[in-house]
Amino acid sequence: MNYFKFDEKLEKYSTEAESKAKTSFERIDGITEYNQTKVLNCFIKNRVSEMHLGTSTGYGYGDVGRDTLDQVFADCMGAEDAIVRHSFASGTHTLTVALFGILRPSDKVLVLTGRPYDTIIGVFGFEGHTDGSLADFGVEYHQVDLLPDGTPDINAIRAELSWGNYKMAYIQRSRGYSLRPSLTIDKIEELCKTVKEVSPNTVIMVDNCYGEFVETREPTEVGADIIAGSLIKNAGGGIAPTGGYIAGKREYVEMCAGRMTAPGVGREVGASLGHNRELYMGLFAAPHVTGEALKTAVFASALLEILGYKVSPTVEEKRGDIIQSVILNTPEALIAFCRGMQSGAPVDSFVRPEPSDMPGYDDQVIMAAGAFTLGSSIELSADAPLRAPYAAWMQGGLNFHSAKTGVLLAVQSMINGGALKI
Ligand SMILES: *Cc1c(COP(=O)(O)O)cnc(C)c1O
Numbered sequence: 001m002n003y004f005k006f007d008e009k010l011e012k013y014s015t016e017a018e019s020k021a022k023t024s025f026e027r028i029d030g031i032t033e034y035n036q037t038k039v040l041n042c043f044i045k046n047r048v049s050e051m052h053l054g055t056s057t058g059y060g061y062g063d064v065g066r067d068t069l070d071q072v073f074a075d076c077m078g079a080e081d082a083i084v085r086h087s088f089a090s091g092t093h094t095l096t097v098a099l100f101g102i103l104r105p106s107d108k109v110l111v112l113t114g115r116p117y118d119t120i121i122g123v124f125g126f127e128g129h130t131d132g133s134l135a136d137f138g139v140e141y142h143q144v145d146l147l148p149d150g151t152p153d154i155n156a157i158r159a160e161l162s163w164g165n166y167k168m169a170y171i172q173r174s175r176g177y178s179l180r181p182s183l184t185i186d187k188i189e190e191l192c193k194t195v196k197e198v199s200p201n202t203v204i205m206v207d208n209c210y211g212e213f214v215e216t217r218e219p220t221e222v223g224a225d226i227i228a229g230s231l232i233k234n235a236g237g238g239i240a241p242t243g244g245y246i247a248g249k250r251e252y253v254e255m256c257a258g259r260m261t262a263p264g265v266g267r268e269v270g271a272s273l274g275h276n277r278e279l280y281m282g283l284f285a286a287p288h289v290t291g292e293a294l295k296t297a298v299f300a301s302a303l304l305e306i307l308g309y310k311v312s313p314t315v316e317e318k319r320g321d322i323i324q325s326v327i328l329n330t331p332e333a334l335i336a337f338c339r340g341m342q343s344g345a346p347v348d349s350f351v352r353p354e355p356s357d358m359p360g361y362d363d364q365v366i367m368a369a370g371a372f373t374l375g376s377s378i379e380l381s382a383d384a385p386l387r388a389p390y391a392a393w394m395q396g397g398l399n400f401h402s403a404k405t406g407v408l409l410a411v412q413s414m415i416n417g418g419a420l421k422i
Pocket residue numbers: 090091092093095117119120172174175176207209210230
C-alpha cells in the first residue's frame with residue numbers, strides 16, 4: 001500500500017475529503033450509469049459489428065464503420081445526425097468547420113456567454129485582419145457579457161435578439177480557463193428557449209467541449225441545433241488518439257460536412273485509416289471515464305477546500321464540465337502543485353515543469369501533463385498562468401484511483417516545498 005509517501009496529516013485530510021465528497025460521488029455514479037447504458041443501447045440499436053471496426057484508405061468511399069459511427073454518435077447526443085472524424089485536428093478546428101459551414105458573409109453571430117475560449121476568439125477574428133477568420137469573410141461578431149456572478153444575462157440576450165436579426169446564437173458550455181461557472185444543461189435549455197421564443201430562425205450552436213456526459217442530457221436534447229467538441233477530451237474516452245465531432249440537425253450537419261471536405265462531396269470521402277476501432281472504443285468508454293474525471297475534480301475540490309484554499313466549483317456545486325480551479329495564492333504554491341501532479345503521471349513522471357512564455361499569453365504559463373495522448377485533457381493535467389490569484393485549472397483523470405494519487409502528490413509537493421503548512 002505504501003508505494004507513495006504522504007504526510008500522515010495529509011492522509012487524514014484525504015479520507016476526510018472523500019467522505020465530504022460522498023454525496024457528489026453517488027450523484028456522479030448515477031449519471032455515469034445512465035449515460036453508460038444510453039451509449040450501450042446506441043451501439044446495440046445500430047448493430048455495431050466486427051466489420052465496422054475495420055479500415056479504409058484513399059478516398060474512403062463506402063466506409064461503413066465510419067458512417068455507422070456517425071449514427072451511433074448522433075444517437076448518443078440525442079441528435080439527428082453527426083460527423084465524427086479523426087481528421088479534425090483539434091477542438092478549435094472542429095468548431096471552425098461548424099462555424100464556417102453554417103455562417104455566410106454579412107451574417108451576424110451573437111455570443112451569449114461572454115468572451116469565448118481563447119482560440120475561438122481568433123476564429124471569429126477582428127475587423128480589418130486578412131487572416132481568413134470569420135470577420136475577414138464579413139461575418140459580424142456581437143457578444144453579450146456575463147453578469148457579475150458569471151451567469152448569462154438573459155434580459156440583455158432577449159433585448160439584443162429582439163432587434164438584431166442574428167443568424168446564429170453561440171453558447172460555450174464549459175468555463176474554459178476562466179473563473180465563471182460552467183453552464184448546466186438546465187441553463188442551456190433556458191437559453192435555447194429564450195432564443196427560439198424571440199428569434200425562431202436563429203441557429204443555436206453550442207461549444208460542447210468538456211461537457212459531454214457530465215449530465216444525463218446533451219445540449220442537442222434541450223434545443224441546440226448544432227454542437228461540436230474534441231475527441232481528446234470527454235467524448236474520446238481517453239482512447240481516441242485525435243479528432244472531433246459535430247452533431248445536430250441533419251441540415252446543419254450536412255452544411256458542416258460540405259465545409260469539412262468539399263462542397264458537393266461532404267462526408268462521402270475521408271479514409272478512416274484504421275481509427276474506427278479506437279473511436280468506437282473511446283465513445284464506449286467515454287461516460288465512465290468522464291465520471292472518473294469528475295470524481296477526481298470533486299475530490300481535489302474537497303481536499304483543497306479542507307486545506308484552506310478557495311476552489312471553484314465547490315464539492316456540492318452542480319457541474320457542467322470536468323474542470324476544477326483551485327486558487328493557490330502564491331507562485332511558489334502553484335509551481336509546486338504542478339510539479340507534484342506531474343510526478344504522479346504514468347508518462348513523463350520524471351519531467352519537471354517550468355513556467356514559460358507561450359504564444360497568445362501575456363503571462364508565463366506552467367503545465368503539468370503526462371499523458372498517453374499529447375495534449376489530452378481527459379487525462380489528469382493542470383495548467384496555470386503565472387498571475388494573481390495564482391489559480392490552477394485541473395481536469396481529467398482516466399481512473400479515479402491513480403488521479404487521486406496525482407492530486408495527493410500535488411499537495412504533498414506544496415508541503416515539501418514549504419508553500420503549505422498543515
Ligand atoms: C478545449 C476547448 C476548445 C478547443 O480547444 P482545442 O485545444 O483546440 O481542442 C474550445 N472551447 C472550449 C471551451 C474548450 O474547452
